[in-house]
Amino acid sequence: MSGLRVLGPPRGMDDLLPDDFALKHRVVEVIREVFKLFGYLEVETPTVEYYELFAAKSGEEIRERMFDFRDKAGRHLVLRPEVTASIARLMSTKLKAAPLPIRLGYIADCYRYDEPQWGRKRRFWQGGFELFGSRSPLADAEILQASYEVFVRLGMKDHFFRVGHVGILRSILTDYNVEESVQDRILTMIDRGMEAEAFNAMRENGVDEDGVKAVEELIRLKGEERGEIFSKASDILSPWREAGKHLEELNTIIDSAVEYGVNSKIIVEPGMARGLEYYTGFIFEQGVPEADVSLNGGGRYDKLVELFGGKPTPGVGCAIGITRITHYLSEKRGVRQRAKRPCTLLVGIQASERYISRVAGTLRRMGIPVEVEVTGKRLPAAIEYALKSGIKYLVIVGSREESRNTASVRDLERKTQVEVSLDEGGRLAEMLGERIC
């Protein structure tokens, strides 16, 4: 490379070569498979959105980490840091008359101006499931089920879930008349482990020591023994009827997931909080033991659509970190994926260009993928190229074949060769059995 480092991609953004792309594509395909299995209809929204769409319900922190810029007319735009807001925008506008419930899926690239490190890029892909129009725990459980299917299908059976419900903490705070923006701040502090600050903020906003103590105990309470966690949480929450209902709801959600067949390790955290402030109920993260960042996360957001001016519509969803999963599979699991290519190479020797083209067309119209040798390699060199590239069949056309309107099909593995008339399409197709290698 010369001194022009500008020839590399921008910091934190990856070029994917064919094999890298193939691996990412596999992850994407699995997600699409699960879209189909559950009835999620894929949509697309722009990579570029108005700044306000994300500024609305994001803290200072997120705002600073967005790629933002002015367009030529002075509009303040951003490269989306996530997609849920865009989908909610869709719900409040173009889909406001759609019959509910509606399930939407997306595969999209997102951007954050972070310092790159393990599992964190400035450009990354997310695959999302969003279910609108239902308040039922069945809807929340469905998101867990879909997440489970994706991970299992990718061979990550050892994944685990961390589940919680922001309604539990919020309803305690609401009981003390703590206003919503202050609640957001307190939950964010809890999520970041700044507990002392959170407790102080609670006291300053009218929460008594009973309330603080309850929150503290809830934060400490986490584990896999569902029955035990729930009975302890239930005790702690006995003075707060509303919070108890949320706890019960969380139990129902987990129960539904387990009955579905989600046999993952599930860590219950009644005092869990998540960074994004738009969550209103059930929340979760999904990860694997060897990676300390989460690979999937989501929850319920019942106020987001109306925040964007739509009619009140409950929603629940998740965003799967495609780039992180790909990175994890490749680095920690040693998963490799070869880019697929045709099994067949068409090589002409002393044949006219028109004949080579005719044969190529004949093959492809039968649905046979074929690479055409276009560099003038002689047969031995072409064979070497084919073997090196994993190509299984050679279709050789020379002057003999041209004069007889045939092609010679050579099987490089069996080392057999047969001359077939171009009119015998079926026979050609049969010989070139494997199409993609």
Place this chain on the structure above:
RNA sequence: GCCGCGGUGAGGUAGGGGUUAGCCUUCCGGCCUGUGGAGCCGGAUGCCUGGGUUCGAAUCCCAGCCGCGGCCCCA
């Protein structure tokens, strides 16, 4: 945004003030006009960028860029 470590052809590496900068893989050409995953021969591409120290810098110093890891935050 902050802290630490690093950067030698396309990939992997050796060297560590004066070397024609070495090796492996890859790539290109030849031996080789229709059936060689071979062999041999030949060839191509490199010290991240910019300053400084020095007679002389890939090597030492500073800054930047990029990568990796950590803080923070997050998928």
